Amino acid sequence: MIVTALPTGRRQAGLLEKLLATVRAEFRTEVYRPDPADPVFVAPQCAVADCDRVVAQLGLCNGHVIRWRQRGRPVLEEFLADPGPPVRGRQVLPSCRIGGCGYGRFGNGLCCKHYDRWVRAGRPAADQWHAPSLAAAGAVAAECRLPFCSLWVETPEKVFCQQHHDRWKRTNHRDVERFIVDCELNGTAAVDLRGLPPQLTLEFQYGLQCRADARHRTTPARYVMQAVRHARAAGVTSLLDLSEQQWRQQARTGRVRAPVLLLIEVRDAVELLRDGAGWENEFGRDVWRLERLPGITTPATATVPRPRVRLHFERIPQPWLRDLVERWLRLRLTSGLSITAAHTGLDALVCFAGFLAHAGVDRLADIDRPLLERHLAYVASQDGGHGLKKGRISSLNLFLQAIRQHRWDDSLPGTAAFCPGDIPPAPAATISRRLAEHVMAQVESEANLDRWHDPAGRLVTLILVRTGLRISSVVCLDFDCLVHDGQGAAYLRYFNTKMKREAAVPIDEHLEQAIHDQQRRVLDRWPDGTGVLFPRRHANASGRLRLSDSSYRQMLRRWLVTCDIRDEHGQPVHLTPHQWRHTFACRLINRDVPQEVVRVLLDHESSRMTAHYARITDQTVRRRWEAAMKVNIKGEHVTLTPDGPLGQAQWAKTRYGIATQTLPDGYCGLPVQKSCPHANACLTCPVFLTGPEFLPELRDQRTRTLTLIDNATNCGHTRTAEMNQQVADNLDRMIGELENSHDEPQETTHAG
Ligand SMILES: [Zn+2]
Ligand SMILES: [Zn+2]
Ligand SMILES: [Zn+2]
Missing domain, CATH: 1.10.150 (DNA polymerase; domain 1)
Structure with a gap:
């Protein structure tokens, strides 16, 4: 199926109609002046007080940057304290010091007419000289044509005051109307499309509209103007006159990349407007532009909504x-x-x-x-x-x-x-890429973590180290990524980018707090919310674009150098975020966390990879928790059905705690990182869990508790007796439940 191409002329005419119908009124202007607060066409003002020109670099306008360079690049504070006379712009020029005279100054605070008369009067002192009124001498002089200037025009054939007349003369007597607009735009953030062919003007207007609507990249007007100059230099009537490749070649001499990308983006948008999106246009082409194919799966890790991917x-x-x-x-x-x-x-x-x-x-x-x-x-x-x-x-x-x-x-x-x-079988699995504890100690030291310039980079690192998530999952975290279970423990909800499913992983209170802090920082910068926990810092006017994992890797490289992290041989460490995942898994297995728990924590589909970690850490998993039956203080069975993302994680969290916080007569159901609010009162604690392997200890404890109650009652310590009665009741319930429901407790003991 081949799309028959329309003759070029008819297609161009169709495009012009489409542009006319699509470009909104606010962009249908030859000179587009963005609002000073515009989030996309940013226009920050020069740092010099009283300078209303737009920043070119270093927080200074072009004029002030030039002056700063000429002074030998002093410290910026020094320069700002004494920036010198105002740079050429739209300031009100001083008028003659003689009251009622509206001409511009020439010498000794006087306009040239008063100066001339003062010289002829023999240069008297100011209080000795009665200056003649020039207004009374003839008809009232006209005001300068520039809108920001109210000085008088010196002779009837001129249209500007003397100083502005001189400025106009230096432009080789440009068209007066054009000169007036130039002066008004001088140093402002404006997109000036005057003098472009009509269709090209419309195309740029449409490009501006697309950028404004997308709210991704911030676009200083000077970038747009560089793109406009490229197009003007190419002498085209439409951006479609050249192919994307030709524009790239044409602009290769240009120093700044952003304007070229803008030019290509505008060309793309115009072409899309002309041809429309969809398979009917792309199919049959030599190169498929996947961003023009709506409905195809965009990777969850994509940092822009429609990545410019090509199939050749x-x-x-x-x-x-x-x-x-x-x-x-x-x-x-x-x-x-x-x-x-x-x-x-x-x-x-x-x-x-x-x-x-x-x-x-x-x-x-x-x-x-x-x-x-x-x-x-x-x-x-x-x-x-x-x-x-x-x-x-x-x-x-x-x-x-x-x-x-x-x-x-x-x-x-x-x-x-x-x-x-x-197909030959895959080669044997490579050796472990986990990091030595020597390196991890440096990575996890507070002093080094505080060396992150960007708090988001620090938090990404913490999450990677403490949860073992993939970097692709971390950068994709939603803004609302915290969930809590019935016991109030926090989990990180994430998207398993490899298995393409939602999952959750238990986290400790510190990490939860750090995530709250990040959410606050994000809302400070983007009060309307972003939807993502880690918005990229630049080119993100709406805040909805994610940090890319390559940006994080770059930040990580710089951080490792700053911290001078070295291995046991004293060599600088090169590490990838994925090594933290290996390290996390190996640490857990070393701490006797059952493989199945590690599998759920890492959200592996099969136990193959987890088994790999277990094998390489060379330790045997001693407990088979699946066989154990757990009972809480109320004597109820705790069903830890792995069902849904949170169910899985909750189950893993409990098991994770059990493996690491074994108490004399049962397990604590709290995640190991959480401090217990029920200090030493496990038998009345709602998160306490026990199993048949603890029956002998539970029976012993019941005997001890009953003795204690007897003694307390005899001595009249009612409060102690009451508290212990609660413990005894709980023990009775748990023992009863374990004895009743488990016919063969012997077998379970073996499993322990
Ligand atoms: Zn300035
Ligand atoms: Zn005067
Ligand atoms: Zn003037």
């Missing part, structure tokens, strides 16, 4: 193969395949296309088992790791299956298939 089909030279591959990938993408998997699929077919060319095969009918066996050998001899080669074979197999299943082309021989044994 021109790398498949055989047209018959390319058609089939496009058809296959369209079906896969629309059925929810991830973009990464689409890339893998395309890579596999590009590789196969290369092999077909090499083997001289140019027909689907010639693809049979012997050819595929040659292809297996070809793939095996290429560069790349096991994962890449496996992906190439299994994707190609899926492709061949799809051709057969959907009857796309019946000429494919029935033997064209791979067999289960064709």
Whole structure:
């Protein structure tokens, strides 16, 4: 299916109509002046007091930056204390000091007419000279044409006061109206589209509107103006006159990247407006622009709503193969395949296309088992790791299956298939990448954590170290990521980016507090809320864009250097966030936390990976908790059904506590990190849990408690007797429940 292209002229005309219909009135102006508080077209004012010009760099306007450089770049405070006379702008110029005279100053505080007369009078002292009134001498002089100037015009043929007339003369007598607007715009944050071809003007106006609506990137007007200059220099009437690639080449001489990206973004938006989005436009093109395909799965970790991802089909030279591959990938993408998997699929077919060319095969009918066996050998001899080669074979197999299943082309021989044994097994798992405790001690030291400039970076680190989450899950945390169970213990709700599901992990009070602090900081900067816990710091006017994991990695690298973290050989440490996950798992297993608990805490689908951690830490898991039956102080069975994300995490939390806080006669159900408000009163505590393996201790304790009650009653200590009666009652209930429901307590004791 090929979309027939309209003749260029008709398409352009259609575009003009669409632009006219789409660009809103506020952007339909040749000079766009954003509001000073605009979140996108930011316009901060120069730091120099009384300067109303917009910041160019270092918090100073262009004029003041130049002056600061000329003075040899002094400390900024010093410069601000004495910035010198005002830079050229829109200040009110001083008028002649003679009362009633509206001409500009020339010398000795006088206008040039009064100065002339004062010189002719022999330069008398100020109080000795009776200055003549010039207003009375003739008709009232006109005021300067510049809107911010009220000085008088010196001769009738001029339109500006003397100083502004001189400024106008230096522009080679530019068109007066144009000069007036130039003077008004001088140093302001304005987008000046005057003099562009009409369609190009509309295109830029539309681009501004799109940027304003998206509220992502902050866009200083000077970037827009650089983009406008690029377009003007190219001499085009529409941004679509050049391809994206041509614009990139055209702008390669430009120093700043942002304006070029803006230009390409505007071109993209205009093209999208002309052609529309969707498969009918993209299908059949050599390059698919995935951001134009609504409805396909965007990765949960994407930091922008529609990442500019491309699939390049021109790398498949055989047209018959390319058609089939496009058809296959369209079906896969629309059925929810991830973009990464689409890339893998395309890579596999590009590789196969290369092999077909090499083997001289140019027909689907010639693809049979012997050819595929040659292809297996070809793939095996290429560069790349096991994962890449496996992906190439299994994707190609899926492709061949799809051709057969959907009857796309019946000429494919029935033997064209791979067999289960064709792909070599994965190499043995690599050795542990957990970090030495020596390194972890430096990472976790408060002094080093305080060296994070960005509190968000510090918090991300803490979460990674203490929960073992993947970095992709941490940067994706929602703003409301805290949940609490019935006992008030906190959990971090997160999205398992690998398994594509929600999960939760128990956290301690300190981490909970740190998350509250982060939420407060986010709301301070974005009072309307962001939806995400870690908004990226820059280019994020709405606050809804997430920190990317690559930004965090960059921050982490800098932090490791700042803290000078070294390994036991004194070498600087290079570590990845994922190593903390390995470390977390290994630490838990070393502390005898059951593998199944570790599996749930890490939200692994299978126990294979957890077993790997257990194996490499070389310790045996001693307790089989699944067999244990737990009873709380009310004598009720505690059902810890792993059901739903919180259920799973709650269950893991309890088990995690049990393994680490074993009491003489049972377990504490609180997470180990939480301090117990029921100090030493476990037998009356609502989170106390016990099991049949503790029956002998519970019976002993009942005997001791009954003796204590007898003694207390005899001595008249009623309060002590009452308290212990409660303990005795609880013990009775628990023992009764354990005895009744467990017919074979012996077996459970073995399990312990
Ligand atoms: Zn300034
Ligand atoms: Zn005067
Ligand atoms: Zn003037």
